[in-house]
Amino acid sequence: MSGFNALRELPEGPGYGPGDVFVLFGELFARGYANGLVEQAKERGMTLIGATVGRRDKDNVLRALDPDELAQAEANLGGKILNYPLWAGFDMDAPTGGVSPADMIAKVKPTEWQDFKLDWDQIKAAQEAGINRFRTSLTQMVSELSGLIPKGANVLFAHTMAGGIPKAKVFLVLINRAVKGSGERYLPSVDLWEHSDLGHLAALNYDAITADTFLELLNSTGGIREQVAQGGGSCSYSGYGYHGTEILVGGKYQWQTYSPYLPGWSKKRLEDHARQAFKQGIKACIYNCPEIRTNSSDLFSGVELPLYPLLSALIKEEGSNFAYLQTQICQDKLVDEETIENLLNKVDAFHTHPLMQPYYADFDGWPKHNTREMAEYMLEQSDLIMALNRDKKDLVTDHLSNLVLESSGRIMFKDITNPKAPVQWLGHDIIAKDLNGAH
Numbered sequence: 001m002s003g004f005n006a007l008r009e010l011p012e013g014p015g016y017g018p019g020d021v022f023v024l025f026g027e028l029f030a031r032g033y034a035n036g037l038v039e040q041a042k043e044r045g046m047t048l049i050g051a052t053v054g055r056r057d058k059d060n061v062l063r064a065l066d067p068d069e070l071a072q073a074e075a076n077l078g079g080k081i082l083n084y085p086l087w088a089g090f091d092m093d094a095p096t097g098g099v100s101p102a103d104m105i106a107k108v109k110p111t112e113w114q115d116f117k118l119d120w121d122q123i124k125a126a127q128e129a130g131i132n133r134f135r136t137s138l139t140q141m142v143s144e145l146s147g148l149i150p151k152g153a154n155v156l157f158a159h160t161m162a163g164g165i166p167k168a169k170v171f172l173v174l175i176n177r178a179v180k181g182s183g184e185r186y187l188p189s190v191d192l193w194e195h196s197d198l199g200h201l202a203a204l205n206y207d208a209i210t211a212d213t214f215l216e217l218l219n220s221t222g223g224i225r226e227q228v229a230q231g232g233g234s235c236s237y238s239g240y241g242y243h244g245t246e247i248l249v250g251g252k253y254q255w256q257t258y259s260p261y262l263p264g265w266s267k268k269r270l271e272d273h274a275r276q277a278f279k280q281g282i283k284a285c286i287y288n289c290p291e292i293r294t295n296s297s298d299l300f301s302g303v304e305l306p307l308y309p310l311l312s313a314l315i316k317e318e319g320s321n322f323a324y325l326q327t328q329i330c331q332d333k334l335v336d337e338e339t340i341e342n343l344l345n346k347v348d349a350f351h352t353h354p355l356m357q358p359y360y361a362d363f364d365g366w367p368k369h370n371t372r373e374m375a376e377y378m379l380e381q382s383d384l385i386m387a388l389n390r391d392k393k394d395l396v397t398d399h400l401s402n403l404v405l406e407s408s409g410r411i412m413f414k415d416i417t418n419p420k421a422p423v424q425w426l427g428h429d430i431i432a433k434d435l436n437g438a439h
């Protein structure tokens with residue numbers, strides 16, 4: 001497992017305090033990972049500053065937030081939003097006199113996607129238009145931000161941006177078939193991703209949003225790093241990665257991964273950006289975080305299967321009342337005749353199934369595409385285990401996701417003031433240790 005670097009000990013970290021500044025680079029959604037960091041920033045009395053991706057009107061033109069939207073976003077964050085639209089990616093950007101990639105593919109039918117060919121010169125022009133637009137907004141945002149940082153403050157930049165599926169009907173159909181399809185509807189993810197122009201376009205857009213926005217943030221805030229250092233403070237940069245997670249399987253911690261994780265190549269690129277920055281002495285770290293259910297991950301059915309064994313990890317890591325209480329809370333969410341013990345046995349049987357082993361045994365070959373047998377098995381198990389919940393709006397995975405995002409926020413907050421490496425994994429072991437210690 002070359003490059004695997006799990007954070008094993010809870011960081012002591014000096015952390016942050018009143019007067020320090022927390023900058024959220026991405027928007028805050030109700031269930032998103034960023035809530036864990038925002039909570040920590042509030043608890044520590046930091047000044048919160050946020051960004052926006054902007055909004056699009058009917059004509060698809062990107063704009064800043066209107067006064068109502070701005071007031072709502074600021075109330076949601078509990079801080080000032082710098083109102084410059086930072087929508088990343090280039091799928092909706094048209095170069096002067098040209099068409100946007102989204103318009104180029106708007107009429108592609110789900111039956112003809114494999115033979116559809118893009119004009120790559122036009123795509124390159126759209127890429128340039130997209131990055132120029134993003135940089136213009138970012139420069140304005142950074143200029144305003146610079147005036148808001150008090151002398152002596154430390155600054156934490158928290159990157160959260162991820163995404164990349166080009167906005168077109170055909171993609172909704174294809175991605176759904178690749179990650180949720182079974183039987184005749186199954187589409188091998190490798191066919192979409194590696195053997196079609198549409199897949200190549202999506203991969204580039206994923207890079208632009210999921211990985212390169214982190215680099216743009218680093219590059220655009222060099223002046224702020226100097227300003228902060230002159231005042232005696234320091235800047236840190238955190239980012240959320242995904243690169244599989246260690247969870248309890250058969251009573252032992254084992255690395256496993258959701259497949260096909262199509263943004264995986266971009267997440268590796270994101271890690272590389274942090275490695276480069278770290279080499280230059282910048283405090284930057286990508287924290288590869290566990291699978292949880294959020295607006296963004298809900299598309300990937302089965303991604304929640306590694307989350308359930310957190311209950312076992314809580315007990316293994318010297319769990320006391322808090323750990324047993326979590327099992328009871330989750331038990332109460334199940335239909336009458338079911339038990340958490342049964343549920344965890346089913347999840348363990350999934351993770352030890354021979355179909356999953358080629359994915360779990362090949363860290364160096366990550367990310368991998370799915371097979372029909374594996375996809376069908378994972379989706380079937382995901383549905384069966386979901387069906388054990390009494391109420392679809394109050395799931396075991398909702399509760400566990402909240403625990404993970406709370407804990408990862410706390411761990412990252414302490415570690416990022418002085419990270420020991422540019423890429424670190426948070427497994428269920430450290431999450432469980434943190435939760436048991438904090439409650």
Ligand SMILES: NC(=O)c1ccc[n+]([C@@H]2O[C@H](COP(=O)([O-])OP(=O)(O)OC[C@H]3O[C@@H](n4cnc5c(N)ncnc54)[C@H](O)[C@@H]3O)[C@@H](O)[C@H]2O)c1
Pocket residue numbers: 025026027028029030031032033034053086087088089160161162163164209240241242288289290291292293294295296297303
């Ligand atoms: N959910 C998981 O299981 C999981 C696991 C590990 C890492 N992560 C990572 O955590 C981070 C937050 O994701 P989340 O799952 O909490 O979901 P989320 O939906 O709450 O967050 C997604 C973020 O991406 C931003 N975003 C989306 N499209 C964008 C675009 N075109 N331009 C700029 N920004 C854009 C949104 O503003 C938001 O801040 C992501 O980097 C994600 O990859 C998630």
